[in-house]
Amino acid sequence: MPTVAIVLSTLFGSLIDLNKPGHYIHWGFIQMSYANGLVILLMIIVFFAAILIPFKGHKGEDR
Amino acid sequence: MTVTDPKTVRADQADLDKAADRPEDAGQWTAKLRTTAVEALPPQKLLPDRQPAYVASWIYVFGVVTVSALLVVIATGLVLAIMGPNWWHVSSTGLFVNSLHLWSVEVFFFAMVVHLWGKFFMAAWRGRRKVTWITGVVSFLVSVGAAFTGYLSQQNFDSQWISTQAKDGINSTGAGAIFNVTNFGQMIMWHITLLPLCVLALVGVHVVMVRLRGVVPPFPAKGEVPGDDPAPATADAEVGA
Numbered sequence: 493m494p495t496v497a498i499v500l501s502t503l504f505g506s507l508i509d510l511n512k513p514g515h516y517i518h519w520g521f522i523q524m525s526y527a528n529g530l531v532i533l534l535m536i537i538v539f540f541a542a543i544l545i546p547f548k549g550h551k552g553e554d555r
Numbered sequence: 556m557t558v559t560d561p562k563t564v565r566a567d568q569a570d571l572d573k574a575a576d577r578p579e580d581a582g583q584w585t586a587k588l589r590t591t592a593v594e595a596l597p598p599q600k601l602l603p604d605r606q607p608a609y610v611a612s613w614i615y616v617f618g619v620v621t622v623s624a625l626l627v628v629i630a631t632g633l634v635l636a637i638m639g640p641n642w643w644h645v646s647s648t649g650l651f652v653n654s655l656h657l658w659s660v661e662v663f664f665f666a667m668v669v670h671l672w673g674k675f676f677m678a679a680w681r682g683r684r685k686v687t688w689i690t691g692v693v694s695f696l697v698s699v700g701a702a703f704t705g706y707l708s709q710q711n712f713d714s715q716w717i718s719t720q721a722k723d724g725i726n727s728t729g730a731g732a733i734f735n736v737t738n739f740g741q742m743i744m745w746h747i748t749l750l751p752l753c754v755l756a757l758v759g760v761h762v763v764m765v766r767l768r769g770v771v772p773p774f775p776a777k778g779e780v781p782g783d784d785p786a787p788a789t790a791d792a793e794v795g796a
Contacts, residue, residue, distance in 0.1 A: 531665070535665060535669055535672075538669055539614075539669050539672050539673070542612070542613035542614040542617065542669065542673070543612070543614055543673075545613055547611045547612050547613055
């Protein structure tokens with residue numbers, strides 16, 4: 493394995509330990525992994541960012 | 556020397572494109588279909604250079620991100636189909652293409668959900684855009700099936716686990732009689748032929764409908780008169796009337 497790949501995998505491995513059973517959110521009959529919950533949170537953040545952040549390419553032309 | 560206005564030349568060319576090659580062929584179904592198609596969706600409308608001013612917002616970007624991700628999904632899927640599971644499980648290039656296939660699907664669903672939220676809160680079915688909305692909804696549902704059968708087609712322990720976990724749920728609905736998630740041959744045929752064709756056809760109709768009816772405008776502000784909709788719900792609609 494190339495050195496870069498070893499370094500990167502070690503770095504990510506130290507951040508997120510995948511060598512154990514996953515963590516789950518239990519909410520009534522809803523069960524969801526933290527990973528999926530994180531993706532949903534990211535989608536909500538991106539959704540509001542897309543509404544709030546100005547579109548810089550716009551030059552005020554009508555059409 | 557006669558100077559010809561380029562606009563006149565383009566208009567004449569457009570008329571020629573619409574008409575049959577010979578006057579006696581005008582009644583043929585090919586000529587009628589071509590004329591109808593070009594009138595409903597001329598090239599300038601099918602692939603426009605400009606969009607209405609309200610499209611200058613990041614929330615309008617996610618539809619095209621979804622389509623772009625779908626193209627990567629299809630392209631990488633074609634390579635995986637050609638090379639086979641030994642290649643995508645073992646070789647470095649195969650693993651890379653397999654990962655591209657997975658992550659483009661992740662981007663596809665991520666962008667599609669943000670696109671869906673944006674269009675839902677804009678009530679994007681306004682202005683005779685119901686078919687656009689419905690084809691989008693059905694595309695989403697069929698895409699879920701395409702992704703699910705993809706997980707079943709990985710040829711590893713993960714796909715075995717998912718199929719055995721899913722079979723009870725599917726069987727409890729009665730659909731297991733014709734859709735057997737533990738039947739690998741059936742699942743891979745759904746994944747690489749039937750469902751991709753459905754998704755591509757639905758997305759194609761969806762995009763054509765967006766071009767026909769135009770991009771939905773935002774709700775007018777309080778007191779503002781709505782007037783920038785390219786496909787208003789009134790009788791004098793300029794598009795596809």
